Amino acid sequence: MRLDDCTSLFPKLPGAMPVWHGIVNEKDLRELCEQILQSGGKLVALWGSDETGRDGHYALHVGLVSAPGMLVLTLPVDHEKPHFPDLSDIFPAADRMQRAVADMLGLYPSGSGNHRKWLRHAAWPGNVHPLRKSFDIATHFPIGEDNYPFVAVTGHGVHEIAVGPVHAGTIEPGHFRFSVVGERVLKLEERLGYKHKGIEKRFEDMTLQQGAKLAGRISGDTTVGYAWAYAQAVESITCTTPPPRALWLRALFLELERMLNHLGDLGYLGNDAALAFGFAQFWILKEDLLRMNGELFGHRYLMDIIIPGGVACNLDNAGLLRIAETLRHIEHETAILKGIYDEHAGMQDRFLTTGHVASDLAAKLGLTGLAGRASGQAWDARAQFPCVPYDQLDVYMVTHRNGDVAARVTMRFEEIAESIRLIRQILKQLPAGELLSPVGEAIEGNMGIGWVEGWRGEILVALHAGKDNRINRLHPHDPSWQNWPVLEHAIMGNIVPDFPLINKSFNLSYCGVDL
Amino acid sequence: MYQIIRQILRTGIKTEAPPQPEDALRNEVQQISAQILHHVGRALAIRHVDAGSCNGCELEIHCLNNAYYNIERLGIHFVASPRHADMLLVTGPVSRHMEIALKRTYDATPDPKLVVALGDCGCDGGIFGESYASCGKIANVIPVDVIVPGCPPTPTAILQGILTAVSSCKTPQVLTSGLHNSKPSGSS
Numbered sequence: 001m002r003l004d005d006c007t008s009l010f011p012k013l014p015g016a017m018p019v020w021h022g023i024v025n026e027k028d029l030r031e032l033c034e035q036i037l038q039s040g041g042k043l044v045a046l047w048g049s050d051e052t053g054r055d056g057h058y059a060l061h062v063g064l065v066s067a068p069g070m071l072v073l074t075l076p077v078d079h080e081k082p083h084f085p086d087l088s089d090i091f092p093a094a095d096r097m098q099r100a101v102a103d104m105l106g107l108y109p110s111g112s113g114n115h116r117k118w119l120r121h122a123a124w125p126g127n128v129h130p131l132r133k134s135f136d137i138a139t140h141f142p143i144g145e146d147n148y149p150f151v152a153v154t155g156h157g158v159h160e161i162a163v164g165p166v167h168a169g170t171i172e173p174g175h176f177r178f179s180v181v182g183e184r185v186l187k188l189e190e191r192l193g194y195k196h197k198g199i200e201k202r203f204e205d206m207t208l209q210q211g212a213k214l215a216g217r218i219s220g221d222t223t224v225g226y227a228w229a230y231a232q233a234v235e236s237i238t239c240t241t242p243p244p245r246a247l248w249l250r251a252l253f254l255e256l257e258r259m260l261n262h263l264g265d266l267g268y269l270g271n272d273a274a275l276a277f278g279f280a281q282f283w284i285l286k287e288d289l290l291r292m293n294g295e296l297f298g299h300r301y302l303m304d305i306i307i308p309g310g311v312a313c314n315l316d317n318a319g320l321l322r323i324a325e326t327l328r329h330i331e332h333e334t335a336i337l338k339g340i341y342d343e344h345a346g347m348q349d350r351f352l353t354t355g356h357v358a359s360d361l362a363a364k365l366g367l368t369g370l371a372g373r374a375s376g377q378a379w380d381a382r383a384q385f386p387c388v389p390y391d392q393l394d395v396y397m398v399t400h401r402n403g404d405v406a407a408r409v410t411m412r413f414e415e416i417a418e419s420i421r422l423i424r425q426i427l428k429q430l431p432a433g434e435l436l437s438p439v440g441e442a443i444e445g446n447m448g449i450g451w452v453e454g455w456r457g458e459i460l461v462a463l464h465a466g467k468d469n470r471i472n473r474l475h476p477h478d479p480s481w482q483n484w485p486v487l488e489h490a491i492m493g494n495i496v497p498d499f500p501l502i503n504k505s506f507n508l509s510y511c512g513v514d515l
Numbered sequence: 516m517y518q519i520i521r522q523i524l525r526t527g528i529k530t531e532a533p534p535q536p537e538d539a540l541r542n543e544v545q546q547i548s549a550q551i552l553h554h555v556g557r558a559l560a561i562r563h564v565d566a567g568s569c570n571g572c573e574l575e576i577h578c579l580n581n582a583y584y585n586i587e588r589l590g591i592h593f594v595a596s597p598r599h600a601d602m603l604l605v606t607g608p609v610s611r612h613m614e615i616a617l618k619r620t621y622d623a624t625p626d627p628k629l630v631v632a633l634g635d636c637g638c639d640g641g642i643f644g645e646s647y648a649s650c651g652k653i654a655n656v657i658p659v660d661v662i663v664p665g666c667p668p669t670p671t672a673i674l675q676g677i678l679t680a681v682s683s684c685k686t687p688q689v690l691t692s693g694l695h696n697s698k699p700s701g702s703s
Contacts, residue, residue, distance in 0.1 A: 123611035123648055130647055137646045143614065165616045168595035170563045170576050173613055195567045197610045198648035214642055220571025220667065264577070277519055283581035284529055290578070294669075301571060303666065340518050511570050514610075 001028040003035040007068050015236030016247075016387035018069025019449045026085050029075050033064065033090045041066030042366050042379070043091035044451075045460045045477035046098065048105040050133045052079050054445065058107055060084045063449070063460055063477070069385055070451060072462070077107050086112035093366040093482045096513075104131040104200070119193045119514065122146040130201050131473075137201045153179035153187050161496065165194045169500075172510035176499075183495040188488045195514035203474035204466075208234050208308060208442060211471050215461065216303050218476045219512035224250075224257040225454030226461065226476060227306035232387075233463035233474075234308035237448030238440035244431045246310035247388045252323075252426045253302045253311075255419040258455040259330070260289055260301070262412040262419075265507050269409055270341065272501040273350040281337055285330050292326045310436035320427050327420050338413050351406035355490040355502030358403055367486045369457015369479040371506050374411045375403035381453040393425050408505040415455075442469050456480065456509065478512030529582040533589060534675040536682040542632070542659045559591045559681055562600035562624065566617045566653065567610030567643075571667040572634040576604065578670040591677065597623040602680060603630045604673075605657075607637040609650040621657040629680045631661045633673060638662040 001009075001024070010022030024032065036042070044063040051059050058077040063070055077084050086109040088095040098109045099118035106129035108115075117126065122144045129135065153160075158179055165173035175191040199218060203211055215230035216223040228250050235242060242250075263286040270278020290300040296319045297305055305312045315323075341347060357367060359376035367375055376399060382390045383397040398414040400407040442448075442465035450461035457479025466472030487506050491499055563576055579586040586592070594600050597620045609617055621630070632653035635641040640651030653659050663676035 121612045135647075139647045141647070143611065165613065166564055166597070166620050170565075170573055170593060172565050172568075172570055172573065173616065194612045194616070195565075195610050196612055196648050197567050197608060197643045198646045199643070201646065201648075202643060217569040217571065217642060217666075220569040221574060223571070264574075277523065279580075280582055281522065281526065283578070284526065284583070287578060287581050287583050300669065301574065301667070303571070336518070336522060340522065343518070509570065511568065514612075 001031060003032055003039060003066065006032070006071055010071070013236050013447070013449055014239050015448065016232050017381075017449065017451045018385055019072060019236075019451065020069065021072045021074065021447055021449075023074045023076070026075065029062065029073055030085050030087070030090070032071070032073060033062070033087055036064045036066050036071070037090055039066050042368070043087070043093055044070065044458060045462065045475065045481070046087070046094050046101065047462060047475035047477070048077070048101040048107050048131070049464055049473040050105060050131060051076075053133055058082055058105060060101065060107060061462060061475075062087070063462070065379075070449065072447070072449060082107045083110040084108075085110060088112055088114070091366055092364065093485065096485065097481060103129070105129050106132065116149055119196050121148075121193055121196075130198065135201075137198060148191060150177055150189055150191070151187070155181075157181045158186065174510050178496060178499070180496060183497070185491050185494055185496060185499070188491045188499075190484055190488060192484065192510060193514050195511045197514075199515045200473075200475060203471050206471050208238070208439065208469050208471065211474065212307050213304060215476065216306075218515070219478060219509040220301065220303075221261055221509065222257070222454045222456060222459065222478070222512065223301055223303045224253045224306060225452050225459045227304070228254060229450030229452040229459045229461040229476075230463075231306050231308045232450030232452065233448040233461045234439065234442075235448070236450070237442045237446050237463055237465050238308075240309055240437055240439045242310045242437050243434040244388065245433045246435050246437075248426055248430050249311045249315065249435075250306055251389050251393075252315075252423060253297075253306060254452065254454070255423050255426070256289065256293065257302060259416055259419050260286055261455045261507070262416050263289065263330075265504065266337070266341075266409065266412050268504050269405070269501065270347065272504050273347045275344065275347055278337070278341065281333070285333055288326060289330065292322060296322060307436070309439040310434070312435075314435055315430070320430075323423065323427060327423060331417070331420050334413065334416055341409065348406065350498070350501060351409055352404060354405040354498050355494060355505060356402075356404045357486055357490050359401060361489060362403060362486065365486045365489070366482045368482045370411055370415070370455065371408060371483050371486070372457065373397070373399045374407040376401045379458070381451060381458055385451070389426065389429070392429070393422055395422065405501055405505040444472070454479070456507070457483070476512075476515070478509050480508040480510075480513045483508050484513065526582075530585040530588065531583055533678065534671050536679040537675050538679070540661050540663060540676050540679045542654065542662045557590050559602060559677070560594045560600045561591060561602045561604050561677070562594055562597045562620065563604045564606070564617060564620050566605055566607045566613045566656075567649065568606035568608075568634065568636060572606040572637070575667045575670050575673060576606075576633075579673060584670045584674060586674065597621075598625065600624050601628060602677070603628065603657075604633060604677070605630060605637060605653045606633045607653045608640045608643045609653060609656045611648050611650055614650055614656055617656055629661070630657060630659045631663060631676050631680050632659045633663050633668060633676070635664055635666045638664045641666070
């Protein structure tokens with residue numbers, strides 16, 4: 001099957017984003033993945049579902065993106081021989097996603113060299129798969145032995161440093177195993193999954209309305225991104241079009257979320273390079289923005305204000321002025337702080353060449369989002385596949401080629417500037433009108449896709465409709481799936497004390513991938 | 516250096532007055548005596564443990580260190596090891612994959628110790644509840660002194676929870692002796 005034929009052969013899903021969905025066999029799946037790679041496209045997400053109750057088989061779903069948009073391919077998987085072709089030789093990022101599918105659904109990649117578990121630790125046995133429909137969410141197994149087979153590095157003078165799951169700072173839990181010689185890191189191996197709390201299973205049988213609140217809590221720092229992607233998926237599956245004002249307000253919220261996270265990261269990146277001044281300054285600006293959010297929209301992080309069909313809050317003229325004034329202040333202060341960061345010799349010494357990811361490595365491993373754009377990977381759904389209102393805002397995609405901590409710092413400064421410009425445009429052009437459209441009915445068995453460029457990278461929400469406007473299966477995909485494995489490469493050859501700085505420059509989500 | 520000093524002077528003092536302790540937040544009868552609290556309240560070391568949150572509560576914990584809340588001027592600081600801590604500040608729900616790590620962290624914290632559970636999920640399991648993968652609320656896994664609801668609780672609410680834990684039920688004024696550095700909010 002030729003990739004060029006897909007957009008005419010497969011139906012386009014209704015909704016805001018260009019997404020085509022097709023059912024394929026094993027041969028076509030691999031061929032299309034290879035063509036996607038050759039055409040410069042990439043893997044966005046890979047997940048599975050249990051369709052045994054409906055049509056007697058399991059299914060593997062693969063989200064791929066190339067020039068026309070997103071292609072979602074569904075491969076039926078036999079329930080007696082639950083295997084699918086390995087895709088990790090084409091897209092290395094598929095490896096952990098495939099292992100998660102094996103843990104959660106019991107579908108196995110044939111031909112893959114990596115059969116280690118991923119999301120499963122010791123809370124349930126290996127022959128139990130929580131996302132199978134026969135599994136009851138309340139089942140309780142005693143905690144067993146984890147026995148995760150870490151890769152051992154041997155040689156003269158090599159020793160291991162094991163860190164976590166409880167870390168030294170206020171961050172999420174995960175385990176990092178460094179193999180080092182002296183101060184230099186030979187290898188980092190990540191072990192995640194500590195925060196797995198059964199989100200995907202929890203979604204099953206929720207109503208489309210109930211799911212919005214949970215979607216906003218998949219990764220709290222990206223609550224707007226997930227809530228919008230979830231709303232898009234619901235709107236796609238129910239053929240609902242939100243009113244224009246709601247769509248413009250959603251973009252306002254998404255850009256505010258981007259600014260909040262970038263400001264916070266710039267502060268911590270200063271702190272991790274021993275410039276506490278940077279933390280103090282940027283976190284004043286972040287707090288100013290949080291307080292503005294709280295006053296205008298009732299929540300500092302904008303949780304639960306994007307709902308299927310529209311938004312749950314409005315903005316009046318006084319609010320417009322308040323935002324404009326806050327942005328003016330942040331823009332002015334950030335410009336001063338950028339000058340200080342750029343001119344600070346000690347800081348630049350820590351930033352430049354540290355945690356380097358070359359463009360070709362980034363392309364091969366599928367590095368995405370902000371970190372990808374800092375290594376020459378020019379992907380930004382707001383610019384390339386703009387939905388309303390981005391189609392009227394001419395988003396400028398920030399990219400750099402150096403791929404080090406310094407590049408990821410510069411990315412954040414420049415994306416803040418672009419977000420400020422976008423918000424000003426939104427405030428100027430914000431259409432009047434309704435905030436909410438009535439949400440239609442979902443047809444059982446249909447799939448809806450939400451796809452939003454969050455501050456970290458692309459968020460995907462795949463929604464499979466069940467009976468009576470309920471969720472049969474929901475898979476939320478965080479860009480951290482792609483970027484965590486690249487962090488293992490970014491640290492190689494660097495010294496151990498630079499790991500916190502490099503890690504912060506990526507700032508990946510643990511809960512977003514542990515689910 | 517001139518630019519940095521100039522910016523610090525331009526920014527001015529942002530720090531605001533801290534909240535008062537609130538008895539309604541108490542989960543259990545205080546585990547430690549008022550006399551110890553008197554000393555702990557002057558220099559409290561906190562170990563934060565994320566036992567499975569959505570990371571929303573962590574965002575607000577970070578804010579406690581910003582210039583507005585400036586938690587360190589109260590003698591309260593975050594430490595890198597439970598062995599150095601007087602208090603565990605725990606967010607949840609407790610995932611079953613974090614259950615052992617949380618218990619071990621609790622055991623590694625020297626007595627007397629306090630536990631503050633943060634957020635709706637930490638208080639009652641929240642939207643994630645109990646399941647094959649989640650133990651629900653923090654108190655299902657380790658003893659909890661004070662709970663701070665909210666999704667996420669604001670920095671002021673978290674600070675109030677911490678201050679409530681280090682003030683005894685009978686003498687809520689104990690802590691105020693540790694607040695001598697507090698200043699009203701400054702202007703920029």
